[in-house]
Amino acid sequence: MAEHVENVDTATAWGGGRSPFRATYGKMMMWFFLVSDALTFGGFLIALGFAKASAESWPVAEKVFFHFPLTHANLPLIYVALMTFILIVSSVTMVLAVEAGHRMDQKGVQKWLGWTVVGGAIFLISQGWEWSTFIAGPDGMISTWADNATLTNNPYSPLNPDDLRYTNFFFFVTGFHGFHVFTGVLINFLVFLQVKKGVYQARGHYEMVEKVGLYWHFVDLVWVFVFTFFYLV
Amino acid sequence: MENRDDLIVNDSYAPLSNHTEEEGKAIRKKIWFVTILLSVLTTVEIFMGIYLSDRDASLWPVVKWAFIIMTVVKAFYIVMEFMHLGHENKALRRYIIIPYIFFIIYMMFLILKEGFFVGAGYN
Numbered sequence: 129m130a131e132h133v134e135n136v137d138t139a140t141a142w143g144g145g146r147s148p149f150r151a152t153y154g155k156m157m158m159w160f161f162l163v164s165d166a167l168t169f170g171g172f173l174i175a176l177g178f179a180k181a182s183a184e185s186w187p188v189a190e191k192v193f194f195h196f197p198l199t200h201a202n203l204p205l206i207y208v209a210l211m212t213f214i215l216i217v218s219s220v221t222m223v224l225a226v227e228a229g230h231r232m233d234q235k236g237v238q239k240w241l242g243w244t245v246v247g248g249a250i251f252l253i254s255q256g257w258e259w260s261t262f263i264a265g266p267d268g269m270i271s272t273w274a275d276n277a278t279l280t281n282n283p284y285s286p287l288n289p290d291d292l293r294y295t296n297f298f299f300f301v302t303g304f305h306g307f308h309v310f311t312g313v314l315i316n317f318l319v320f321l322q323v324k325k326g327v328y329q330a331r332g333h334y335e336m337v338e339k340v341g342l343y344w345h346f347v348d349l350v351w352v353f354v355f356t357f358f359y360l361v
Numbered sequence: 362m363e364n365r366d367d368l369i370v371n372d373s374y375a376p377l378s379n380h381t382e383e384e385g386k387a388i389r390k391k392i393w394f395v396t397i398l399l400s401v402l403t404t405v406e407i408f409m410g411i412y413l414s415d416r417d418a419s420l421w422p423v424v425k426w427a428f429i430i431m432t433v434v435k436a437f438y439i440v441m442e443f444m445h446l447g448h449e450n451k452a453l454r455r456y457i458i459i460p461y462i463f464f465i466i467y468m469m470f471l472i473l474k475e476g477f478f479v480g481a482g483y484n
Contacts, residue, residue, distance in 0.1 A: 147374075148450075148452050149449075149450050149452055149453035149456065150374060150450045150453070151374060151449065151450065152374045155374075159453070159457050163457060163460070163461055166461060166465075167461070167464065167465070170464075170465045170468065171468070174465075174468055174469055174472045175472070177469070177472065177476060178472050178473065178475065178476035178479075179476070180476070181473055181476030181477045181479075181480050182476045182477070182479040182480035182483065183480065184480075184483060189410070190410065190411065204410075205407055205410050205411055206407075209403065209404075212403055213400070213403065216396070216399050216400065216403065219439070219443055220392065220396045220443075222443075223392050223442075223443045224389070224392060226445075227388050227389060228385075230378060230379050230380045230385065230388075231379070231380065231381070231382060231385050232379065332376055333376045333378070333379060335375035338375075338378075338445075341444075342444055342445075345439055345440075345443045345444045346444070348439060348443075349436055349439045349440065352432055352435050352436055352439065353432060353436070355403075355406075355432075356428050356429065356431075356432040359410070360406060360409075360410045360428045361428050
């Protein structure tokens, strides 16, 4: 993060060959992609807002998400909170990997990126459990399709069973986010293997870790919004 | 390599972003600060979600806006510190943030207004 001193020669500043953003091509393209992806997620969450604003009733999250593995206690939102912390922690380990990369500390990058992959994998497994619990519905059993929560059946709105938007938004919003987590874990793992092989050490910089790091932080960023607008508000 | 930071040659900017052990210490301190901030805000959100978000209470609008403000604060720190955008070139920072904020606020305004209108039509 050394401060760059820029001496602009106004005589040649407009001659081309300069980047007004002082970022590498790859990093800038990653930002462009993230902006477009953020608009997609923004569209999803705003559509959710439309559904909530126009629906007659909307299930209360504390009364839907109160399960926790290995116990029958009523613990509203605690499991989602745990998932949120897992993702935040894996975001922290990622930023530590990027920091280690800026010091050319191969062992450090390897360690922190490895933990990031582990954190992402734990999040995915947690989401699998969350989905199976959600699909089982209020009766808590994955039985017949007729009383499970699916795209065509919403057992969480007994007063309004024809309004399927609650289950649909759950599957699409968390599913689209979960798919991003999945690809993120995959990419992080591939970069981890490259780090282990010393590819970036030989290259002289760890910008690839920084670029996949941007994607990984974005996944965490989206979850912050999903958590608020799906589970809290 | 020539000592210029403004040329578009492959990864010529990347090595310039390397820092020393000393600088790394300060950055790590900042990372832990953001970590604690995110954790505290999330914990507060969860407790508010469990104990305060009774939908009928007159308190609900306050709670709702508190959630939204805390979310935006968390997003700000993730983007500016974790994604490092706060330390990038000013032009890049504005180029990323301003169009996004503009479009998303415009879309929120249009669609939520329509949503409340449609909802009022049903009831």
